[in-house]
Amino acid sequence: MAGGAREVVTLQLGHFAGFVGAHWWNQQDAALVRPADGKEPPGELCPDVLYRTGRTVHGQDTYTPRLILMDLKGSLSSLKQEGGLYRDKQLDAAIAWQGKLTTHKEELCPKNPYLQTLGSAEGVLSSDGVWRVKSIPNGKGPLPLTTAKTPKPLMPTEGSIRVWSDFLRVHLHPRSICMIQKYNHDGETGRLEAFGQGESILKEPGYLEELEDRLHFYVEECDYLQGFQILCDLHDGFSGVAAKTAELLQDEYSGRGVIAWGLLPAPYSLGEPQKNIYRLLNTAFGLVHLAAHSSLVCPLSLGGSLGLRPEPPVTFPHLHYDATLPFHCSAILATALDTITVPYRLRSSPVSMVHLADMLSFSGKKVVTAGATIPFPSGQSLPDTLVQLGGATPWIPLSACGDPSGACCFAQSVVLRGLDRACHTSQLTPGTPLPSPLHACATGEEVLAQYLQQQQPRALSSSHLLLTPCKVAPPYPHLFSSLSQQAESIPVFGALCSSSSLHQTLGGLARELTKLDLRRWASFMAAGVEQDDLEEMLQELYSLAQCYQDGSGLMD
Numbered sequence: 001m002a003g004g005a006r007e008v009v010t011l012q013l014g015h016f017a018g019f020v021g022a023h024w025w026n027q028q029d030a031a032l033v034r035p036a037d038g039k040e041p042p043g044e045l046c047p048d049v050l051y052r053t054g055r056t057v058h059g060q061d062t063y064t065p066r067l068i069l070m071d072l073k074g075s076l077s078s079l080k081q082e083g084g085l086y087r088d089k090q091l092d093a094a095i096a097w098q099g100k101l102t103t104h105k106e107e108l109c110p111k112n113p114y115l116q117t118l119g120s121a122e123g124v125l126s127s128d129g130v131w132r133v134k135s136i137p138n139g140k141g142p143l144p145l146t147t148a149k150t151p152k153p154l155m156p157t158e159g160s161i162r163v164w165s166d167f168l169r170v171h172l173h174p175r176s177i178c179m180i181q182k183y184n185h186d187g188e189t190g191r192l193e194a195f196g197q198g199e200s201i202l203k204e205p206g207y208l209e210e211l212e213d214r215l216h217f218y219v220e221e222c223d224y225l226q227g228f229q230i231l232c233d234l235h236d237g238f239s240g241v242a243a244k245t246a247e248l249l250q251d252e253y254s255g256r257g258v259i260a261w262g263l264l265p266a267p268y269s270l271g272e273p274q275k276n277i278y279r280l281l282n283t284a285f286g287l288v289h290l291a292a293h294s295s296l297v298c299p300l301s302l303g304g305s306l307g308l309r310p311e312p313p314v315t316f317p318h319l320h321y322d323a324t325l326p327f328h329c330s331a332i333l334a335t336a337l338d339t340i341t342v343p344y345r346l347r348s349s350p351v352s353m354v355h356l357a358d359m360l361s362f363s364g365k366k367v368v369t370a371g372a373t374i375p376f377p378s379g380q381s382l383p384d385t386l387v388q389l390g391g392a393t394p395w396i397p398l399s400a401c402g403d404p405s406g407a408c409c410f411a412q413s414v415v416l417r418g419l420d421r422a423c424h425t426s427q428l429t430p431g432t433p434l435p436s437p438l439h440a441c442a443t444g445e446e447v448l449a450q451y452l453q454q455q456q457p458r459a460l461s462s463s464h465l466l467l468t469p470c471k472v473a474p475p476y477p478h479l480f481s482s483l484s485q486q487a488e489s490i491p492v493f494g495a496l497c498s499s500s501s502l503h504q505t506l507g508g509l510a511r512e513l514t515k516l517d518l519r520r521w522a523s524f525m526a527a528g529v530e531q532d533d534l535e536e537m538l539q540e541l542y543s544l545a546q547c548y549q550d551g552s553g554l555m556d
Helices: 015-031 089-096 113-122 195-201 205-220 238-252 273-293 326-340 353-360 382-389 444-455 501-515 518-526 531-546
Strands: 008-013 051-055 061-065 067-073 123-125 131-133 177-184 227-233 257-264 296-301 369-373 409-417 460-466 492-499
Touching: 008 015, 008 205, 008 238, 015 067, 015 227, 015 257, 015 326, 067 205, 177 195, 177 205, 195 238, 195 273, 195 518, 205 238, 227 238, 227 273, 227 353, 238 257, 238 273, 257 273, 257 353, 273 296, 273 501, 273 518, 273 531, 296 326, 296 353, 296 369, 326 369, 326 409, 326 492, 353 409, 353 460, 353 492, 382 444, 409 444, 444 460, 492 501, 501 531, 518 531
Parallel strands: 008 067, 008 227, 067 177, 227 257, 257 296, 409 460
Antiparallel strands: 051 061, 123 131, 369 492, 409 492
16 A cells, blocks of 8 residues: 555445445546546545555456445346456356356346446456456556547436446455345335344344455455445445444444444435335434444435425535436435545545544534535635625535534534635735635635634634545536536535534434334334334434533423
8 A cells, every 4th residue: 555545444335325335436436547638636635545456366456446335136237246357256166166067147137338338448358258457547447538549438327227336337346245135126025124124134144254254354454444434324224234334343443433424315205104214213223323333423315304204305506416316316425425535535634534533523422414515616716705605504414404504513524625726815916905804814724714713613623625626527417507518527515514403303303203103113123123222222312412402402
């Protein structure tokens, strides 16, 4: 690991987590390629934090995500579980066994046109069964999206995307994908829909040993492991898988950071009472258990509420998206995630996962909210843009915890990326009266720090200003209403906040659950949760809510 990267192991647990993860890894992969014009500043983010180097049996160098991914039977579509970079299992069997070999094959899912084009653009499968990756300009990552000899890959259509692997452009290591065969991804039966079901999966020796084996594989090759980031579905049974995974990480890797990103798709309907009750219970159990076993927990959703009453999905001034499409929702959440995780992915920074979590989670406040402005307005100076915002919250809430306006912020970590350096400070002619104190700042870092101090004077604030933009090259969907064509990078403003708004959100969740007659939902309890577990969870949820009182009043 060049430069002593502080490695992170990523765990993706669930199908919506797979959608967010596919966009996330596509964005990381696009960032590995140097633009032809050489304008992008190199070196701010360290890809070795997330990626590992390796070598195939034929001596070919590889660069793959340090990733463990769990999903259900039927969720991979045309993607091979063992990936395409290393020797096929069939070839290994043929070498080990000299006798007669009988092959039984299932009918393969056809690749959509995007994946077909992507495969022809990035490499070829040679006659000896080895994936030959073509030369890469900087030795890492995919080919540029367009070269003199390579056509631009087709943009996948929304109709062609059924699962997350339909638009994943990154090669995965054979140890990345772990399939849960006892539950089905499709259909109305055999679903992983309750917290207790998810917990029970990692109580089975087979799945537990497989997870532990994969963790050991990645961890033992790290020099400076800083921790684990968990991207998990919070609304279904993967909430229980994530809870047991976090407990395992806490026990096995004490002292390392564990940051959990609990993902919820939007929207949902009042016409599906069982799904809504299960979603509420899974979310509550997940938040409580993840808070107990993680350094930090952040729900991420474009929905307006974590509770039973549905609220409209959030809107962005410069984005047009379809909230019913996981392909769209996950792209926005991945873009926010790519920005708010910047502090522990910097090439040179004293901030680690543990330090970030400690700053935000003091006094038991393990749950935080996220927000982002996507894209952040450009074309004028940063002081001018921030002054125009006035006293309004400068980002859109992305944790389904209500409007943060007027809430007390206890601590926040803020990242602004992708603005030209010339726009960081005031562009007024010397001698012109200054519209605000922000216009007197000498650097962009000072502008951002002073703005945060003005907005939340009592909060403990940390901020980072990066020149590197966020990558949104295809297959990222075209969501930007202000751009006539698909942009390949955008500026983004993102934040993690420990806020008094969580007092009402978490308390509201507990009150809704207290009012439920769970005898009507005995199937949820039968999946492995007992009445004592429910009562303990409710008490811990109320206790979590109490941590976020700002002293202005009691929980109603």
